[in-house]
Amino acid sequence: GCGGGAPAAPAGAQVVRVAAAADLKFALEEVAAVLAKADPPVRLQTTYGSSGTFFQQISNGAPFDVFLSADLSYPTRLAEAGRAAPDDVFAYAVGRLVVWVPNGSPVDVSKGLTALADPAVGKVAIANPEHAPYGRAAVAAMRSAGVYDRVESRLVLGENVAQAAEFAASGNAGASVIALSLALAPQLADRGRHEEVPLPSFPRLDQGGVVLAGTADRAAAVRLREFLTGEQGTAILKRYGFYLPGA
Amino acid sequence: MDWQAIGVSVRLAGLTTLILLPLAVPVAAWLALSRRRIAVLLEAVVALPLVLPPTVLGFYVLTALGTASPLGRWWQQTTGATLAFTFSGLLVASVLSSLPFAVQPLVAAFAGLDRRLLEASAVLGRTRAGTLLRVALPLSKAGLATAAVLTFAHTVGEFGVVLMVGGNIPGATRTVSIAIYDSVQAFDYATAARTSAAMLVFSLLVLTTLYSLRRGRRTRWPRP
Amino acid sequence: MDWQAIGVSVRLAGLTTLILLPLAVPVAAWLALSRRRIAVLLEAVVALPLVLPPTVLGFYVLTALGTASPLGRWWQQTTGATLAFTFSGLLVASVLSSLPFAVQPLVAAFAGLDRRLLEASAVLGRTRAGTLLRVALPLSKAGLATAAVLTFAHTVGEFGVVLMVGGNIPGATRTVSIAIYDSVQAFDYATAARTSAAMLVFSLLVLTTLYSLRRGRRTRWPRP
Amino acid sequence: MAATLTARVRRHVCDLHLSIDTARAPVTVLFGPSGAGKTTLLRCLAGLDRPEPGSHIQFGDHLWDAPRVHVPTRRRRVGYLFQDHALFPHLPVAGNVGYGLHRMPRRQRPERIRQALAAADAAHLHDRPTRGLSGGEAQRVALARALAPRPQLLLLDEPLSALDTPTRTRLRGDLRRLLLATGVPTIVVTHDRTEALTLGDHIAVVIDGRLHQHGPVDTVFNRPATAAVAAVVGVDTILTGHVTGHHDDLTHIDVAGHVLHATPHRDLNPGDRTLVCIRADDIALELPGPPRPASPRNQLPAVVTAVHPDGPVLRVSLDAGITLTAYVTRPTGEHLDLQTGRQVTAAIKATAVHLIAHPAVERPH
Amino acid sequence: MAATLTARVRRHVCDLHLSIDTARAPVTVLFGPSGAGKTTLLRCLAGLDRPEPGSHIQFGDHLWDAPRVHVPTRRRRVGYLFQDHALFPHLPVAGNVGYGLHRMPRRQRPERIRQALAAADAAHLHDRPTRGLSGGEAQRVALARALAPRPQLLLLDEPLSALDTPTRTRLRGDLRRLLLATGVPTIVVTHDRTEALTLGDHIAVVIDGRLHQHGPVDTVFNRPATAAVAAVVGVDTILTGHVTGHHDDLTHIDVAGHVLHATPHRDLNPGDRTLVCIRADDIALELPGPPRPASPRNQLPAVVTAVHPDGPVLRVSLDAGITLTAYVTRPTGEHLDLQTGRQVTAAIKATAVHLIAHPAVERPH
């Protein structure tokens, strides 16, 4: 379904309003499905977008219960600003980066980032490093692979990582550097090939969340946090292409 | 398909239009018909919301409405709720960002009026307000319709401001434009296409009706 | 402050206006003055880019320009490059998304013309095209100015479409609206404010000049 | 350029049948009360209004309007002076006059513009902006604009109504000469009798959307076919009587007990009802005296009931048993010492007494 | 409601000084050639154009324009019939006429609308839409609209120009009666002499932006103060001569060798140059014969050079050594058998020969 995403929940269900980074899109759908059947059911009302945008909105009092960012710094800064208790910041996953090319591309994606050095690849899409954690990670990874100088002039920037994925998926960019979670999504999986970028070649994408101070139903929000960091949640996140915090 | 979002959009666009038009008419009349030189400058000022990127406009509105600003705090103390991320907040932002769409066509229409008719009205003892209501406005129906259409349509399509100020809350601030964007972001092209199509059909109906209404007495090419 | 982005925006807005106006004039004339009933419907169709959220519009343009579409493939084979993420691609998208802003004010202006003057032109042996050029257009200067202003300003402020089709390439597709947005997102409020201010001042200058130009022969309130 | 214009024009407000042989009548005057349908007719001829089914307009060899035929305005090559001028406000005077000259080589246009303006007595307005022209100035510029392209048919809707008398008189003469010289068939709407007489060859009288009479100007003015026409062309005295007989090459009519003599009218038989039309300017006033056997065969003793100045003449109302209206010049008026109650003799030639048969079927206007 | 209107109006096209005692002259006619500045004057009086510094307009007790004073149009309570009508196209006829009645109780408006329409001979148009009115219909509606609010000053810019003669004649009388009955001071622009004579008490002649003469209608028409006025009011014969002397209570003038007699003019001395004005309708034509010692003191033998119909009369051009123009009625014309070459005597009373002193300083128009 649309961004709202949550399956219809029985009346009286607890509702949690979630602001989630774009790379969580598919994983959270499944989380929501599971939670909706839990007892008592929890209904997730999820909005996806760029972590930076959510930070702005929450700083100005946006009525969310839980913020799942693509990094740890935004949640931490929210806590520092008094928008959440410092204890309520939690890490829930580690983002993984892939090089993604559409089907039919002549690029040998198995060579990873070095394949991008070839000008024949054309435009390379990444998230905007200025405010998207995945963009920053992609730039760092390309630098450590020593290809950044040769790719820089061909970079195109998506507003968030999902948009970067779309640039390549629509065939307008020759390749993209995106979140594994997106590359694994059913809608993208059969439209292209991907190769993971080795984790050590870029600063760890520790993804953090936070239960916000103004939450209407703290119990429900905490249940979401518990679920994500618990056994069932971590299994789902793992399946959708995340490493687990501390792994 | 997100019917709720469509509902929010229609409500938002309708209310924005209803609020803006009565506001825009006197403003446009002053801008168009005033003899003061400053009118030119003010006309440009009114057009400014057009130039600011909607997200930036949204950001500034957000800041102004937020709890950090005096206005936001005052609102919160008075009503007990924040203005941002509510339908009312969205309405405020929409009114602001659609202002030029309501004012500009009216300015053009008023500026094109036959001055003899304004003079005739003055001779017959009417004030400017009376003349505006009884002569200028009825003779500017095409401009009024354009203003209404542009305001309504622009609000329905508005994205950046709503994104920043609305916070994408279903039933309150998730408009259809946001909903479609979300579908696209989720690679759910089918839903995006379906929602877009529904909106297009609806808009087409509204616009066609509006345009038909104003068509009565219009100037046409001489036959054939 | 990102002067380069300002340059891109001004170039984009200027070219969009230059391309759109000559296109919009005959379209608007047909829509306004045609006696055919279908004109009402087509007028609504022309207004549609307004209703679609810019990002969605951008997405569809992106899809149309991409290698998956025949148009995109044809362009790529002909020119050897993609249209997306280039200035030209942005221009195409801008022209499309600004179409209603150019057409609507002209339709209103043409619809308000004095029919006797069109008749006088026909009697004197002029074709519709001649009449359009020599009578309708000169008498619709206010509408033309409004069309130009709205097109220019809307393109400068346009965000969603540019975001989708541009790819944020400095000097080519990073417009000032994107640059400001990026600054805001990067918490660089100072730069955002400075760039916004620069753009506001520039836009104010352009608009004021344009409005002053058209002010000469306008209808005014009867004295005083 | 002589051609025949045949028009049957039906629209909700009118149903007119007009046929003009432009060789015999280069200038046709359209005359009729306000709201009669004159402008409507011109608009249909110009192709601006589309006449209703059953209409048919043909100019020379060109079929302009017929079932499934409608030649667009710009191909009819007519010149049209609109009743409300419709000058282009954004063009200067010269631009307005030159607007229809696009088929002419560019070099020749300034000369033609000057000629047209001169013909319309508006040469001095050549460089003026159009906004700000006075009413009469605008009318002359509109006339020049209609003349400039030398159209094949000229339609002038009250071309001189906004002008002062000296300008109008001068322009009237110039215009008539120009129209005859260039040979452009012309239809002129006017409300002015003098204009009709001095400009037109034929006159068509339109009343309530119907053509009531069409013919040489003199004939129509002196021999109106119907009471309505008589009223419109300014016959001041219209009386009802009945024929008493024919004698001495004259027809005798009884009007309210008074006998009038008229030139014979062959359709009238003794006993028939008839309208009697007498123009005010055909009644001469004389000092009362014994009847003289002079040419005015009707001599009615009358009492002056009112005297009003009316333009260059005095309008005298008389009671001669029947009510009469006469025009006299001022010297005559002074000579007769005309004032209310004065006894005079009204002399009317038999040829000036115009009879209209069957008044019972006439719809008085 | 009698008040004095004093106006000094300066604008780039005119500089006029006008003072009207509306008690003595309830209706003032503004007369002058096209482009003279008549409309400009009315617009300034209505407050629509702002006169230039040095201007001053006062109506009764109300100062309307002066240095740093400018009463807005809507407070002047004037009625203005615009030369181009300016009806509101979106309102029906009744809506137009009722537009200025907002200060009147709503219930009374329909009656007032009907009265105003009836006064303008347009009662039948009450329910009509304004678009589609004919020229003359629109003019009458505009007149009704100006009359309806019973303004304190009425400005009529050619109120009857688009009407046919019978309607115009009828309306003229009705209008004059209405204006006198309601006592609304009125300024009427007209190009029509008859209208000036029948509507107006006083007449103001404006030429080239200057007020040339102002006074009772008769005086101005019969005794034009300048050659320009004489031309404008339609004096047909204007000759230059010089005074030869005063005898018999008459002034004698030599014009190209012919002696004319005029009523004495005290400012003229023998030898002075003078203009001699003779109206065509003041010249009587007679069969040639021995001079009679009758009241017309000038009897000039003359030859007819041309005869033209001109409205209700014949316009006869004469060569009497000097060129004369005379009007005669048609019976007189037939009686004299007027045709080119015919010998007649032109009789002109001394009182009809009007002298204008110092013609050398006059700027001929």
Ligand SMILES: Nc1ncnc2c1ncn2[C@@H]1O[C@H](COP(=O)(O)OP(=O)(O)OP(=O)(O)O)[C@@H](O)[C@H]1O
């Ligand atoms: N479009 C229209 N709709 C309704 N009535 C109309 C329309 N056009 C003209 N009429 C009516 O038809 C009649 C004839 O109008 P037209 O303009 O031909 O008169 P006219 O003879 O030119 O009169 P005038 O001398 O006053 O100009 C008028 O009563 C007018 O109101």
Ligand SMILES: Nc1ncnc2c1ncn2[C@@H]1O[C@H](COP(=O)(O)OP(=O)(O)OP(=O)(O)O)[C@@H](O)[C@H]1O
């Ligand atoms: N706004 C203006 N700008 C320039 N000239 C003007 C303006 N208004 C009037 N005039 C000129 O001033 C002169 C007087 O104009 P006005 O309209 O007063 O004439 P009028 O006496 O009413 O003539 P008419 O009888 O033809 O209506 C004209 O020559 C006119 O062209």
Ligand code: MOO
């Ligand atoms: O999910 Mo992000 O915040 O676009 O990197």
Ligand SMILES: [Mg+2]
């Ligand atoms: Mg007419």
Ligand SMILES: [Mg+2]
């Ligand atoms: Mg005038």
